[in-house]
Amino acid sequence: MSAVWAVMKREIQAYFASPVAYAFIAMFLLVIALGFSFGVTRYALTPATVFEKYGLTIRTQLVAGSWGLVTWGNFAALFSLPGLAMRLLSEERKSGTAELLFTSPITTAQIVIGKFAGSVALYAFILILTLPLPAFLAWKAQPELAALACAYAGLFLYGSVMLAAGVFASSLTDNQFIALILTYALVVPLILLEFAVPLVRPPLDHVLGAMAVGYALKGAALGSLDSAYLVLQSTLIVAFLFLAVRAIDSPRWR
Amino acid sequence: MISVDRLTKVYGSRVAVWRLSFSVAPGEILGFLGPNGAGKTTTMRMLTGFLPPSSGTARIAGHDVVQDPMAVKGAIGYLCETPPVYLEMTVQSFLAFVAAIKRVPSPQRKASVDRAVELCGLAAVAHRVIGHLSKGYRQRVGLAQAILHRPKVLVLDEPTVGLDPRQILEIRQLIRGLTGEQTVILSTHILPEVAAVCSRAVIIAEGQVVAEDSIANLTARAGAHRVRVRVARDAPGLAAALAALPGVGEVTATAPGTYAVRTDGDDASCERVAALLVGSGAGIVELTRERASLEDVFLDLVTEEAGEVVA
Numbered sequence: 001m002s003a004v005w006a007v008m009k010r011e012i013q014a015y016f017a018s019p020v021a022y023a024f025i026a027m028f029l030l031v032i033a034l035g036f037s038f039g040v041t042r043y044a045l046t047p048a049t050v051f052e053k054y055g056l057t058i059r060t061q062l063v064a065g066s067w068g069l070v071t072w073g074n075f076a077a078l079f080s081l082p083g084l085a086m087r088l089l090s091e092e093r094k095s096g097t098a099e100l101l102f103t104s105p106i107t108t109a110q111i112v113i114g115k116f117a118g119s120v121a122l123y124a125f126i127l128i129l130t131l132p133l134p135a136f137l138a139w140k141a142q143p144e145l146a147a148l149a150c151a152y153a154g155l156f157l158y159g160s161v162m163l164a165a166g167v168f169a170s171s172l173t174d175n176q177f178i179a180l181i182l183t184y185a186l187v188v189p190l191i192l193l194e195f196a197v198p199l200v201r202p203p204l205d206h207v208l209g210a211m212a213v214g215y216a217l218k219g220a221a222l223g224s225l226d227s228a229y230l231v232l233q234s235t236l237i238v239a240f241l242f243l244a245v246r247a248i249d250s251p252r253w254r
Numbered sequence: 255m256i257s258v259d260r261l262t263k264v265y266g267s268r269v270a271v272w273r274l275s276f277s278v279a280p281g282e283i284l285g286f287l288g289p290n291g292a293g294k295t296t297t298m299r300m301l302t303g304f305l306p307p308s309s310g311t312a313r314i315a316g317h318d319v320v321q322d323p324m325a326v327k328g329a330i331g332y333l334c335e336t337p338p339v340y341l342e343m344t345v346q347s348f349l350a351f352v353a354a355i356k357r358v359p360s361p362q363r364k365a366s367v368d369r370a371v372e373l374c375g376l377a378a379v380a381h382r383v384i385g386h387l388s389k390g391y392r393q394r395v396g397l398a399q400a401i402l403h404r405p406k407v408l409v410l411d412e413p414t415v416g417l418d419p420r421q422i423l424e425i426r427q428l429i430r431g432l433t434g435e436q437t438v439i440l441s442t443h444i445l446p447e448v449a450a451v452c453s454r455a456v457i458i459a460e461g462q463v464v465a466e467d468s469i470a471n472l473t474a475r476a477g478a479h480r481v482r483v484r485v486a487r488d489a490p491g492l493a494a495a496l497a498a499l500p501g502v503g504e505v506t507a508t509a510p511g512t513y514a515v516r517t518d519g520d521d522a523s524c525e526r527v528a529a530l531l532v533g534s535g536a537g538i539v540e541l542t543r544e545r546a547s548l549e550d551v552f553l554d555l556v557t558e559e560a561g562e563v564v565a
Contacts, residue, residue: 006354010340017342100338100399103302104355105328 003106007114008121011088015122021084028080028126035072036133042067062137063151063222064074069133070151074214077159078191082183084122086176088115089244091153093174112167112244116237119163147223154220156162157233161213162187164240171244187213190236211236255280255407255437256301261298261310265462270296271461273310278437278454280406282428285448285455285469286441287552293461294441295335298411300441302332315406328357331405331436335412337396341385345376345395348384355405370398373490374428390421397428408438414447426451446554457555461490464555472551479519480544481527484512486537493536499526511539 015021015198039062050056089112092098101111134152137143162183169182194215199204208234209215219226271293287504288294292441299305300453301312303323311318317325338350349370353363371380374394379387383482384395393413400408413429414422427450434496442448448455449469457465457472465472483563488511496515497505501523517523524543531538 003355003357006351010343010351013347014340014342095338095341096334096336097338099302099304099332099334099342100297100352101355103304103327103330103332104325104352105357106355107324119369 003110004114004117007101007106007111008118011115011118012121012212015084015118020087021122024080024083025122025126025129026073027083028076030131031076032072032130033078033133035075036069037061039067039069039072054240062146063143065080070103070155070217070220073130073155074158074217077155077162078187080126081119081123081159081162082166082169082187084182085119085163085183086170086179088119088167089170090174090176090179094176107247108245109241110145110239112171112248116164116167116241119166120160121158123163124156127152127159144223149183150220150223150225153225154217157220157230158213158217161190161233161236161240166235168240168247171247184242190214205233255282256284256312256439258297258301258312259301259310261297261303261312262308263293264308269461270308271300273284274458274461274463275310276456276463276466278439280437281435281439282454283438283452285452286439286458287443287445287455288441289443289460292458294443295411296459296461297458298332298334298409298441299440302330302409303327305330307558323435328408329405329448330409331400332409333396333400333411333413333423335415338399339384339392339395342383344381344383345371345387345398346380350394352402358403366402366404370402373401373431375424376396390417393417393421393425401432406412406437406515408432409437410438410440412442413440414442414444422447456550459555464541465551479517481496481515481517481524482508482512482540482542482544483515483527483531484537484540485531486511487535489534489536494533494537495530496527499523499530502527508532 001072016239043062046056089098092101102108133144134148137148138145164181165186167182169178169186170176172182173179180224191213192215193208193212197212197215206228210226210228213236221231258277259275259399261271261274262269274293274297276284286294286297296305300307301319301365303319304327308414309323311320313319314326319326340351343351349367350363353366355361358366371377374397376391376394376398379391382390387395393416397410397413398558400410411427414425417425426447429440432438440447440452452469454468455466455472456463483496493505493507493513496502496513500518501518503518505516506514508514513525517527528538528541531541
């Protein structure tokens with residue numbers, strides 16, 4: 001456990017020592033903050049009668065919905081998280097530090113989990129930095145706090161899947177750019193899966209919906225976290241990390 | 255402490271290391287010599303558990319590298335060719351990280367880091383970022399991470415490559431200072447390094463052992479010793495006269511008035527050479543006894559091997 005902790009701690013230190021990481025963090029915050037400001041402006045300009053007529057609320061418009069916090073968070077994650085994950089393992093290989101890690105008495109799984117945990121911790125930190133946005137909502141209006149919390153939990157899980165995919169992609173190559181492209185190649189089909197949901201019969205649509213990263217996020221944004229979603233997304237994370245361990249342990253890697 | 259038995263590594267159709275066998279006794283410093291591309295790094299990577307061998311076994315401190323990799327990894331310190339350091343970390347925080355992943359119990363971590371910093375002369379730069387340090391210092395940081403957890407076996411891959419002469423001396427002193435406490439295997443293609451640091455050497459070429467012996471025996475193995483002779487007045491027939499002496503082999507003129515005389519290494523033969531020169535009135539300017547250097551042994555063995563392979 002202490003080895004996982006050491007790897008994770010080093011990973012977080014490395015993020016804060018790198019200008020590239022700051023750029024991706026800034027990008028995340030910029031996308032979500034601009035998008036949210038845009039949403040709030042639209043919301044404020046909409047006459048109250050429209051809200052009553054269509055049953056719109058802060059929850060449907062500013063948390064979920066096309067101008068909502070979660071929608072923009074989703075975008076921000078898609079733009080920045082693969083960039084944060086791409087270096088995790090490929091850089092070790094390029095700089096030769098892989099030889100230190102893999103000749104130390106810690107297992108490949110401990111290394112992979114430590115690195116994933118480090119990136120997830122950074123993502124959690126980024127989400128904390130976005131808290132002024134819902135705080136602004138709470139100051140100016142009365143949003144349902146439980147639904148907001150649910151939305152954040154959804155965003156956290158969504159981003160974690162993306163980071164796990166990034167860890168796997170990064171385990172496959174010593175070129176960070178290729179790792180980045182690979183992450184998109186893994187994640188985008190999982191997002192597009194949601195368009196297949198209306199095309200299949202139950203119960204398959206439920207399974208596909210739960211696997212589609214981002215689809216159930218919309219439900220979470222409205223305040224309902226589906227347990228099937230939690231289970232399947234967690235399974236995806238475990239699967240990606242397992243594949244990363246297998247990729248590293250294969251004789252071709254070194 | 256280290257025993258390697260028919261260790262083999264094959265990449266596709268290319269053989270990197272072929273049926274390599276040797277052993278190292280506890281406390282010994284073994285030189286692992288070979289030209290570039292001979293398979294030194296591949297062998298070290300297999301010993302440290304970084305690369306799985308294709309076949310054969312290696313045991314370190316009683317543990318098999320394939321069956322019990324965690325025990326092996328706990329018992330070794332490894333400095334690879336490019337020092338494995340994170341450039342964005344400070345020396346101190348990097349070594350603290352290494353202490354954690356080498357499973358040094360947390361109460362002892364600080365003391366271990368301090369000891370490594372002290373031994374490797376890093377006190378002045380302990381709080382500086384590794385990326386800002388010179389190559390020599392980075393190498394020392396690499397060595398510090400290898401010795402940090404007091405491993406039983408130290409595997410050093412070309413530890414002095416790219417350093418300036420003063421740094422090379424310092425690193426060698428450091429390695430010699432570890433004698434007794436640790437078993438060291440040191441790879442290099444720089445021969446004086448082996449003579450300066452190691453007690454025994456294994457010479458490999460093209461992935462196979464071509465010689466394994468003590469430094470003294472290896473040099474003796476080169477056979478005949480040479481005497482260098484320079485005379486003031488060269489005379490025709492001097493070379494032939496020298497060659498005719500008992501105990502003297504081939505005589506070659508290396509420059510006007512200068513000869514390399516191969517002898518059987520006996521003092522008497524040397525004396526006869528001197529007596530003949532004095533008697534001939536050629537006027538001895540120089541008479542030097544040269545021992546075969548490790549270079550000669552190395553070149554002999556490696557070219558011999560290459561010749562056999564071609565044949």
